[in-house]
Amino acid sequence: MGAFDGKVAVVTGAARGIGRAVAEKLASEGADLVVCDLQSEWLTETTEAVRGLGRKVLPLAVDVGDSEAVNACVAEVLKEFGRIDVMVNNAGITKDTLLVRMSDEDWDAVLRVNLKGTFLFTRAVARPMMKQRGGAIINIASVIGLIGNAGQCNYAASKAGVIALTKSTAKELASRGVRVNAIAPGFISSKMTDALSQEVRDQMLANIPLSCFGTPDDIAKAVVFLASEEAAYVTGQVLSVNGGMVM
Numbered sequence: 001m002g003a004f005d006g007k008v009a010v011v012t013g014a015a016r017g018i019g020r021a022v023a024e025k026l027a028s029e030g031a032d033l034v035v036c037d038l039q040s041e042w043l044t045e046t047t048e049a050v051r052g053l054g055r056k057v058l059p060l061a062v063d064v065g066d067s068e069a070v071n072a073c074v075a076e077v078l079k080e081f082g083r084i085d086v087m088v089n090n091a092g093i094t095k096d097t098l099l100v101r102m103s104d105e106d107w108d109a110v111l112r113v114n115l116k117g118t119f120l121f122t123r124a125v126a127r128p129m130m131k132q133r134g135g136a137i138i139n140i141a142s143v144i145g146l147i148g149n150a151g152q153c154n155y156a157a158s159k160a161g162v163i164a165l166t167k168s169t170a171k172e173l174a175s176r177g178v179r180v181n182a183i184a185p186g187f188i189s190s191k192m193t194d195a196l197s198q199e200v201r202d203q204m205l206a207n208i209p210l211s212c213f214g215t216p217d218d219i220a221k222a223v224v225f226l227a228s229e230e231a232a233y234v235t236g237q238v239l240s241v242n243g244g245m246v247m
């Protein structure tokens with residue numbers, strides 16, 4: 001028996017990285033999963049892993065920035081499962097460059113996926129969750145949304161926006177039993193961080209008191225906590241999971 005038996009969770013950007021780890025962790029705790037990414041073929045490994053854990057899984061191709069696609073996805077989830085208990089807004093992109101070189105396209109693309117995508121899924125699941133009188137929405141922000149970063153003004157603004165969206169929706173939905181929280185990961189091991197030179201890695205690690213990068217599983221554990229009854233009295237918060245890099 002798991003903490004999420006009989007619950008249905010939707011995870012965006014679930015093909016790899018943090019989203020995949022989150023989907024697998026929720027499944028290992030008993031949840032049935034709807035996993036979304038830009039292309040359904042990319043979801044094969046996640047889908048097989050969830051199925052291997054004995055849970056139901058529905059893989060769906062959804063661009064989180066596309067309002068119609070998001071609404072159609074939520075309608076399909078309700079048709080298939082009849083409820084949505086956990087929504088994890090994880091899909092995110094970067095298009096880094098210095099402010100003075102940043103194109104309108106790079107600004108718009110990052111805000112569209114990271115911020116508008118989180119808004120669209122939150123809006124789409126809000127009604128069914130309010131009707132159920134319960135639900136947990138977890139938005140994956142970033143430490144960069146708290147402290148900013150040179151070369152990432154679009155990404156930082158999108159993640160700061162996710163934090164403000166989290167707090168506003170937490171206030172709107174609390175009376176119906178729906179909790180909304182954000183996680184602000186620090187540096188998490190990924191294909192990107194694996195490719196960095198030892199010198200760059202050492203420089204980054206010097207600023208992390210726990211002296212290591214985080215793993216996707218570290219974020220998945222925080223998601224499971226915020227989605228669970230253990231966090232029944234937690235809403236509108238930003239949980240930093242960053243090895244102490246920012247305190």
Ligand SMILES: NC(=O)c1ccc[n+]([C@@H]2O[C@H](COP(=O)([O-])OP(=O)(O)OC[C@H]3O[C@@H](n4cnc5c(N)ncnc54)[C@H](O)[C@@H]3O)[C@@H](O)[C@H]2O)c1
Nearest residue numbers: 013015016017018037038063064090091092142185187188
């Ligand atoms: N990796 C880190 O160090 C780190 C740190 C802080 C925050 N984050 C955040 O965590 C989240 C996941 O990061 P990750 O490192 O696993 O990234 P990743 O690039 O490995 O995975 C992101 C996934 O999102 C999908 N995606 C992109 N655009 C999409 C769209 N329009 N619609 C649907 N899916 C889309 C991608 O196909 C991919 O599968 C992101 O929001 C990211 O900003 C990551």
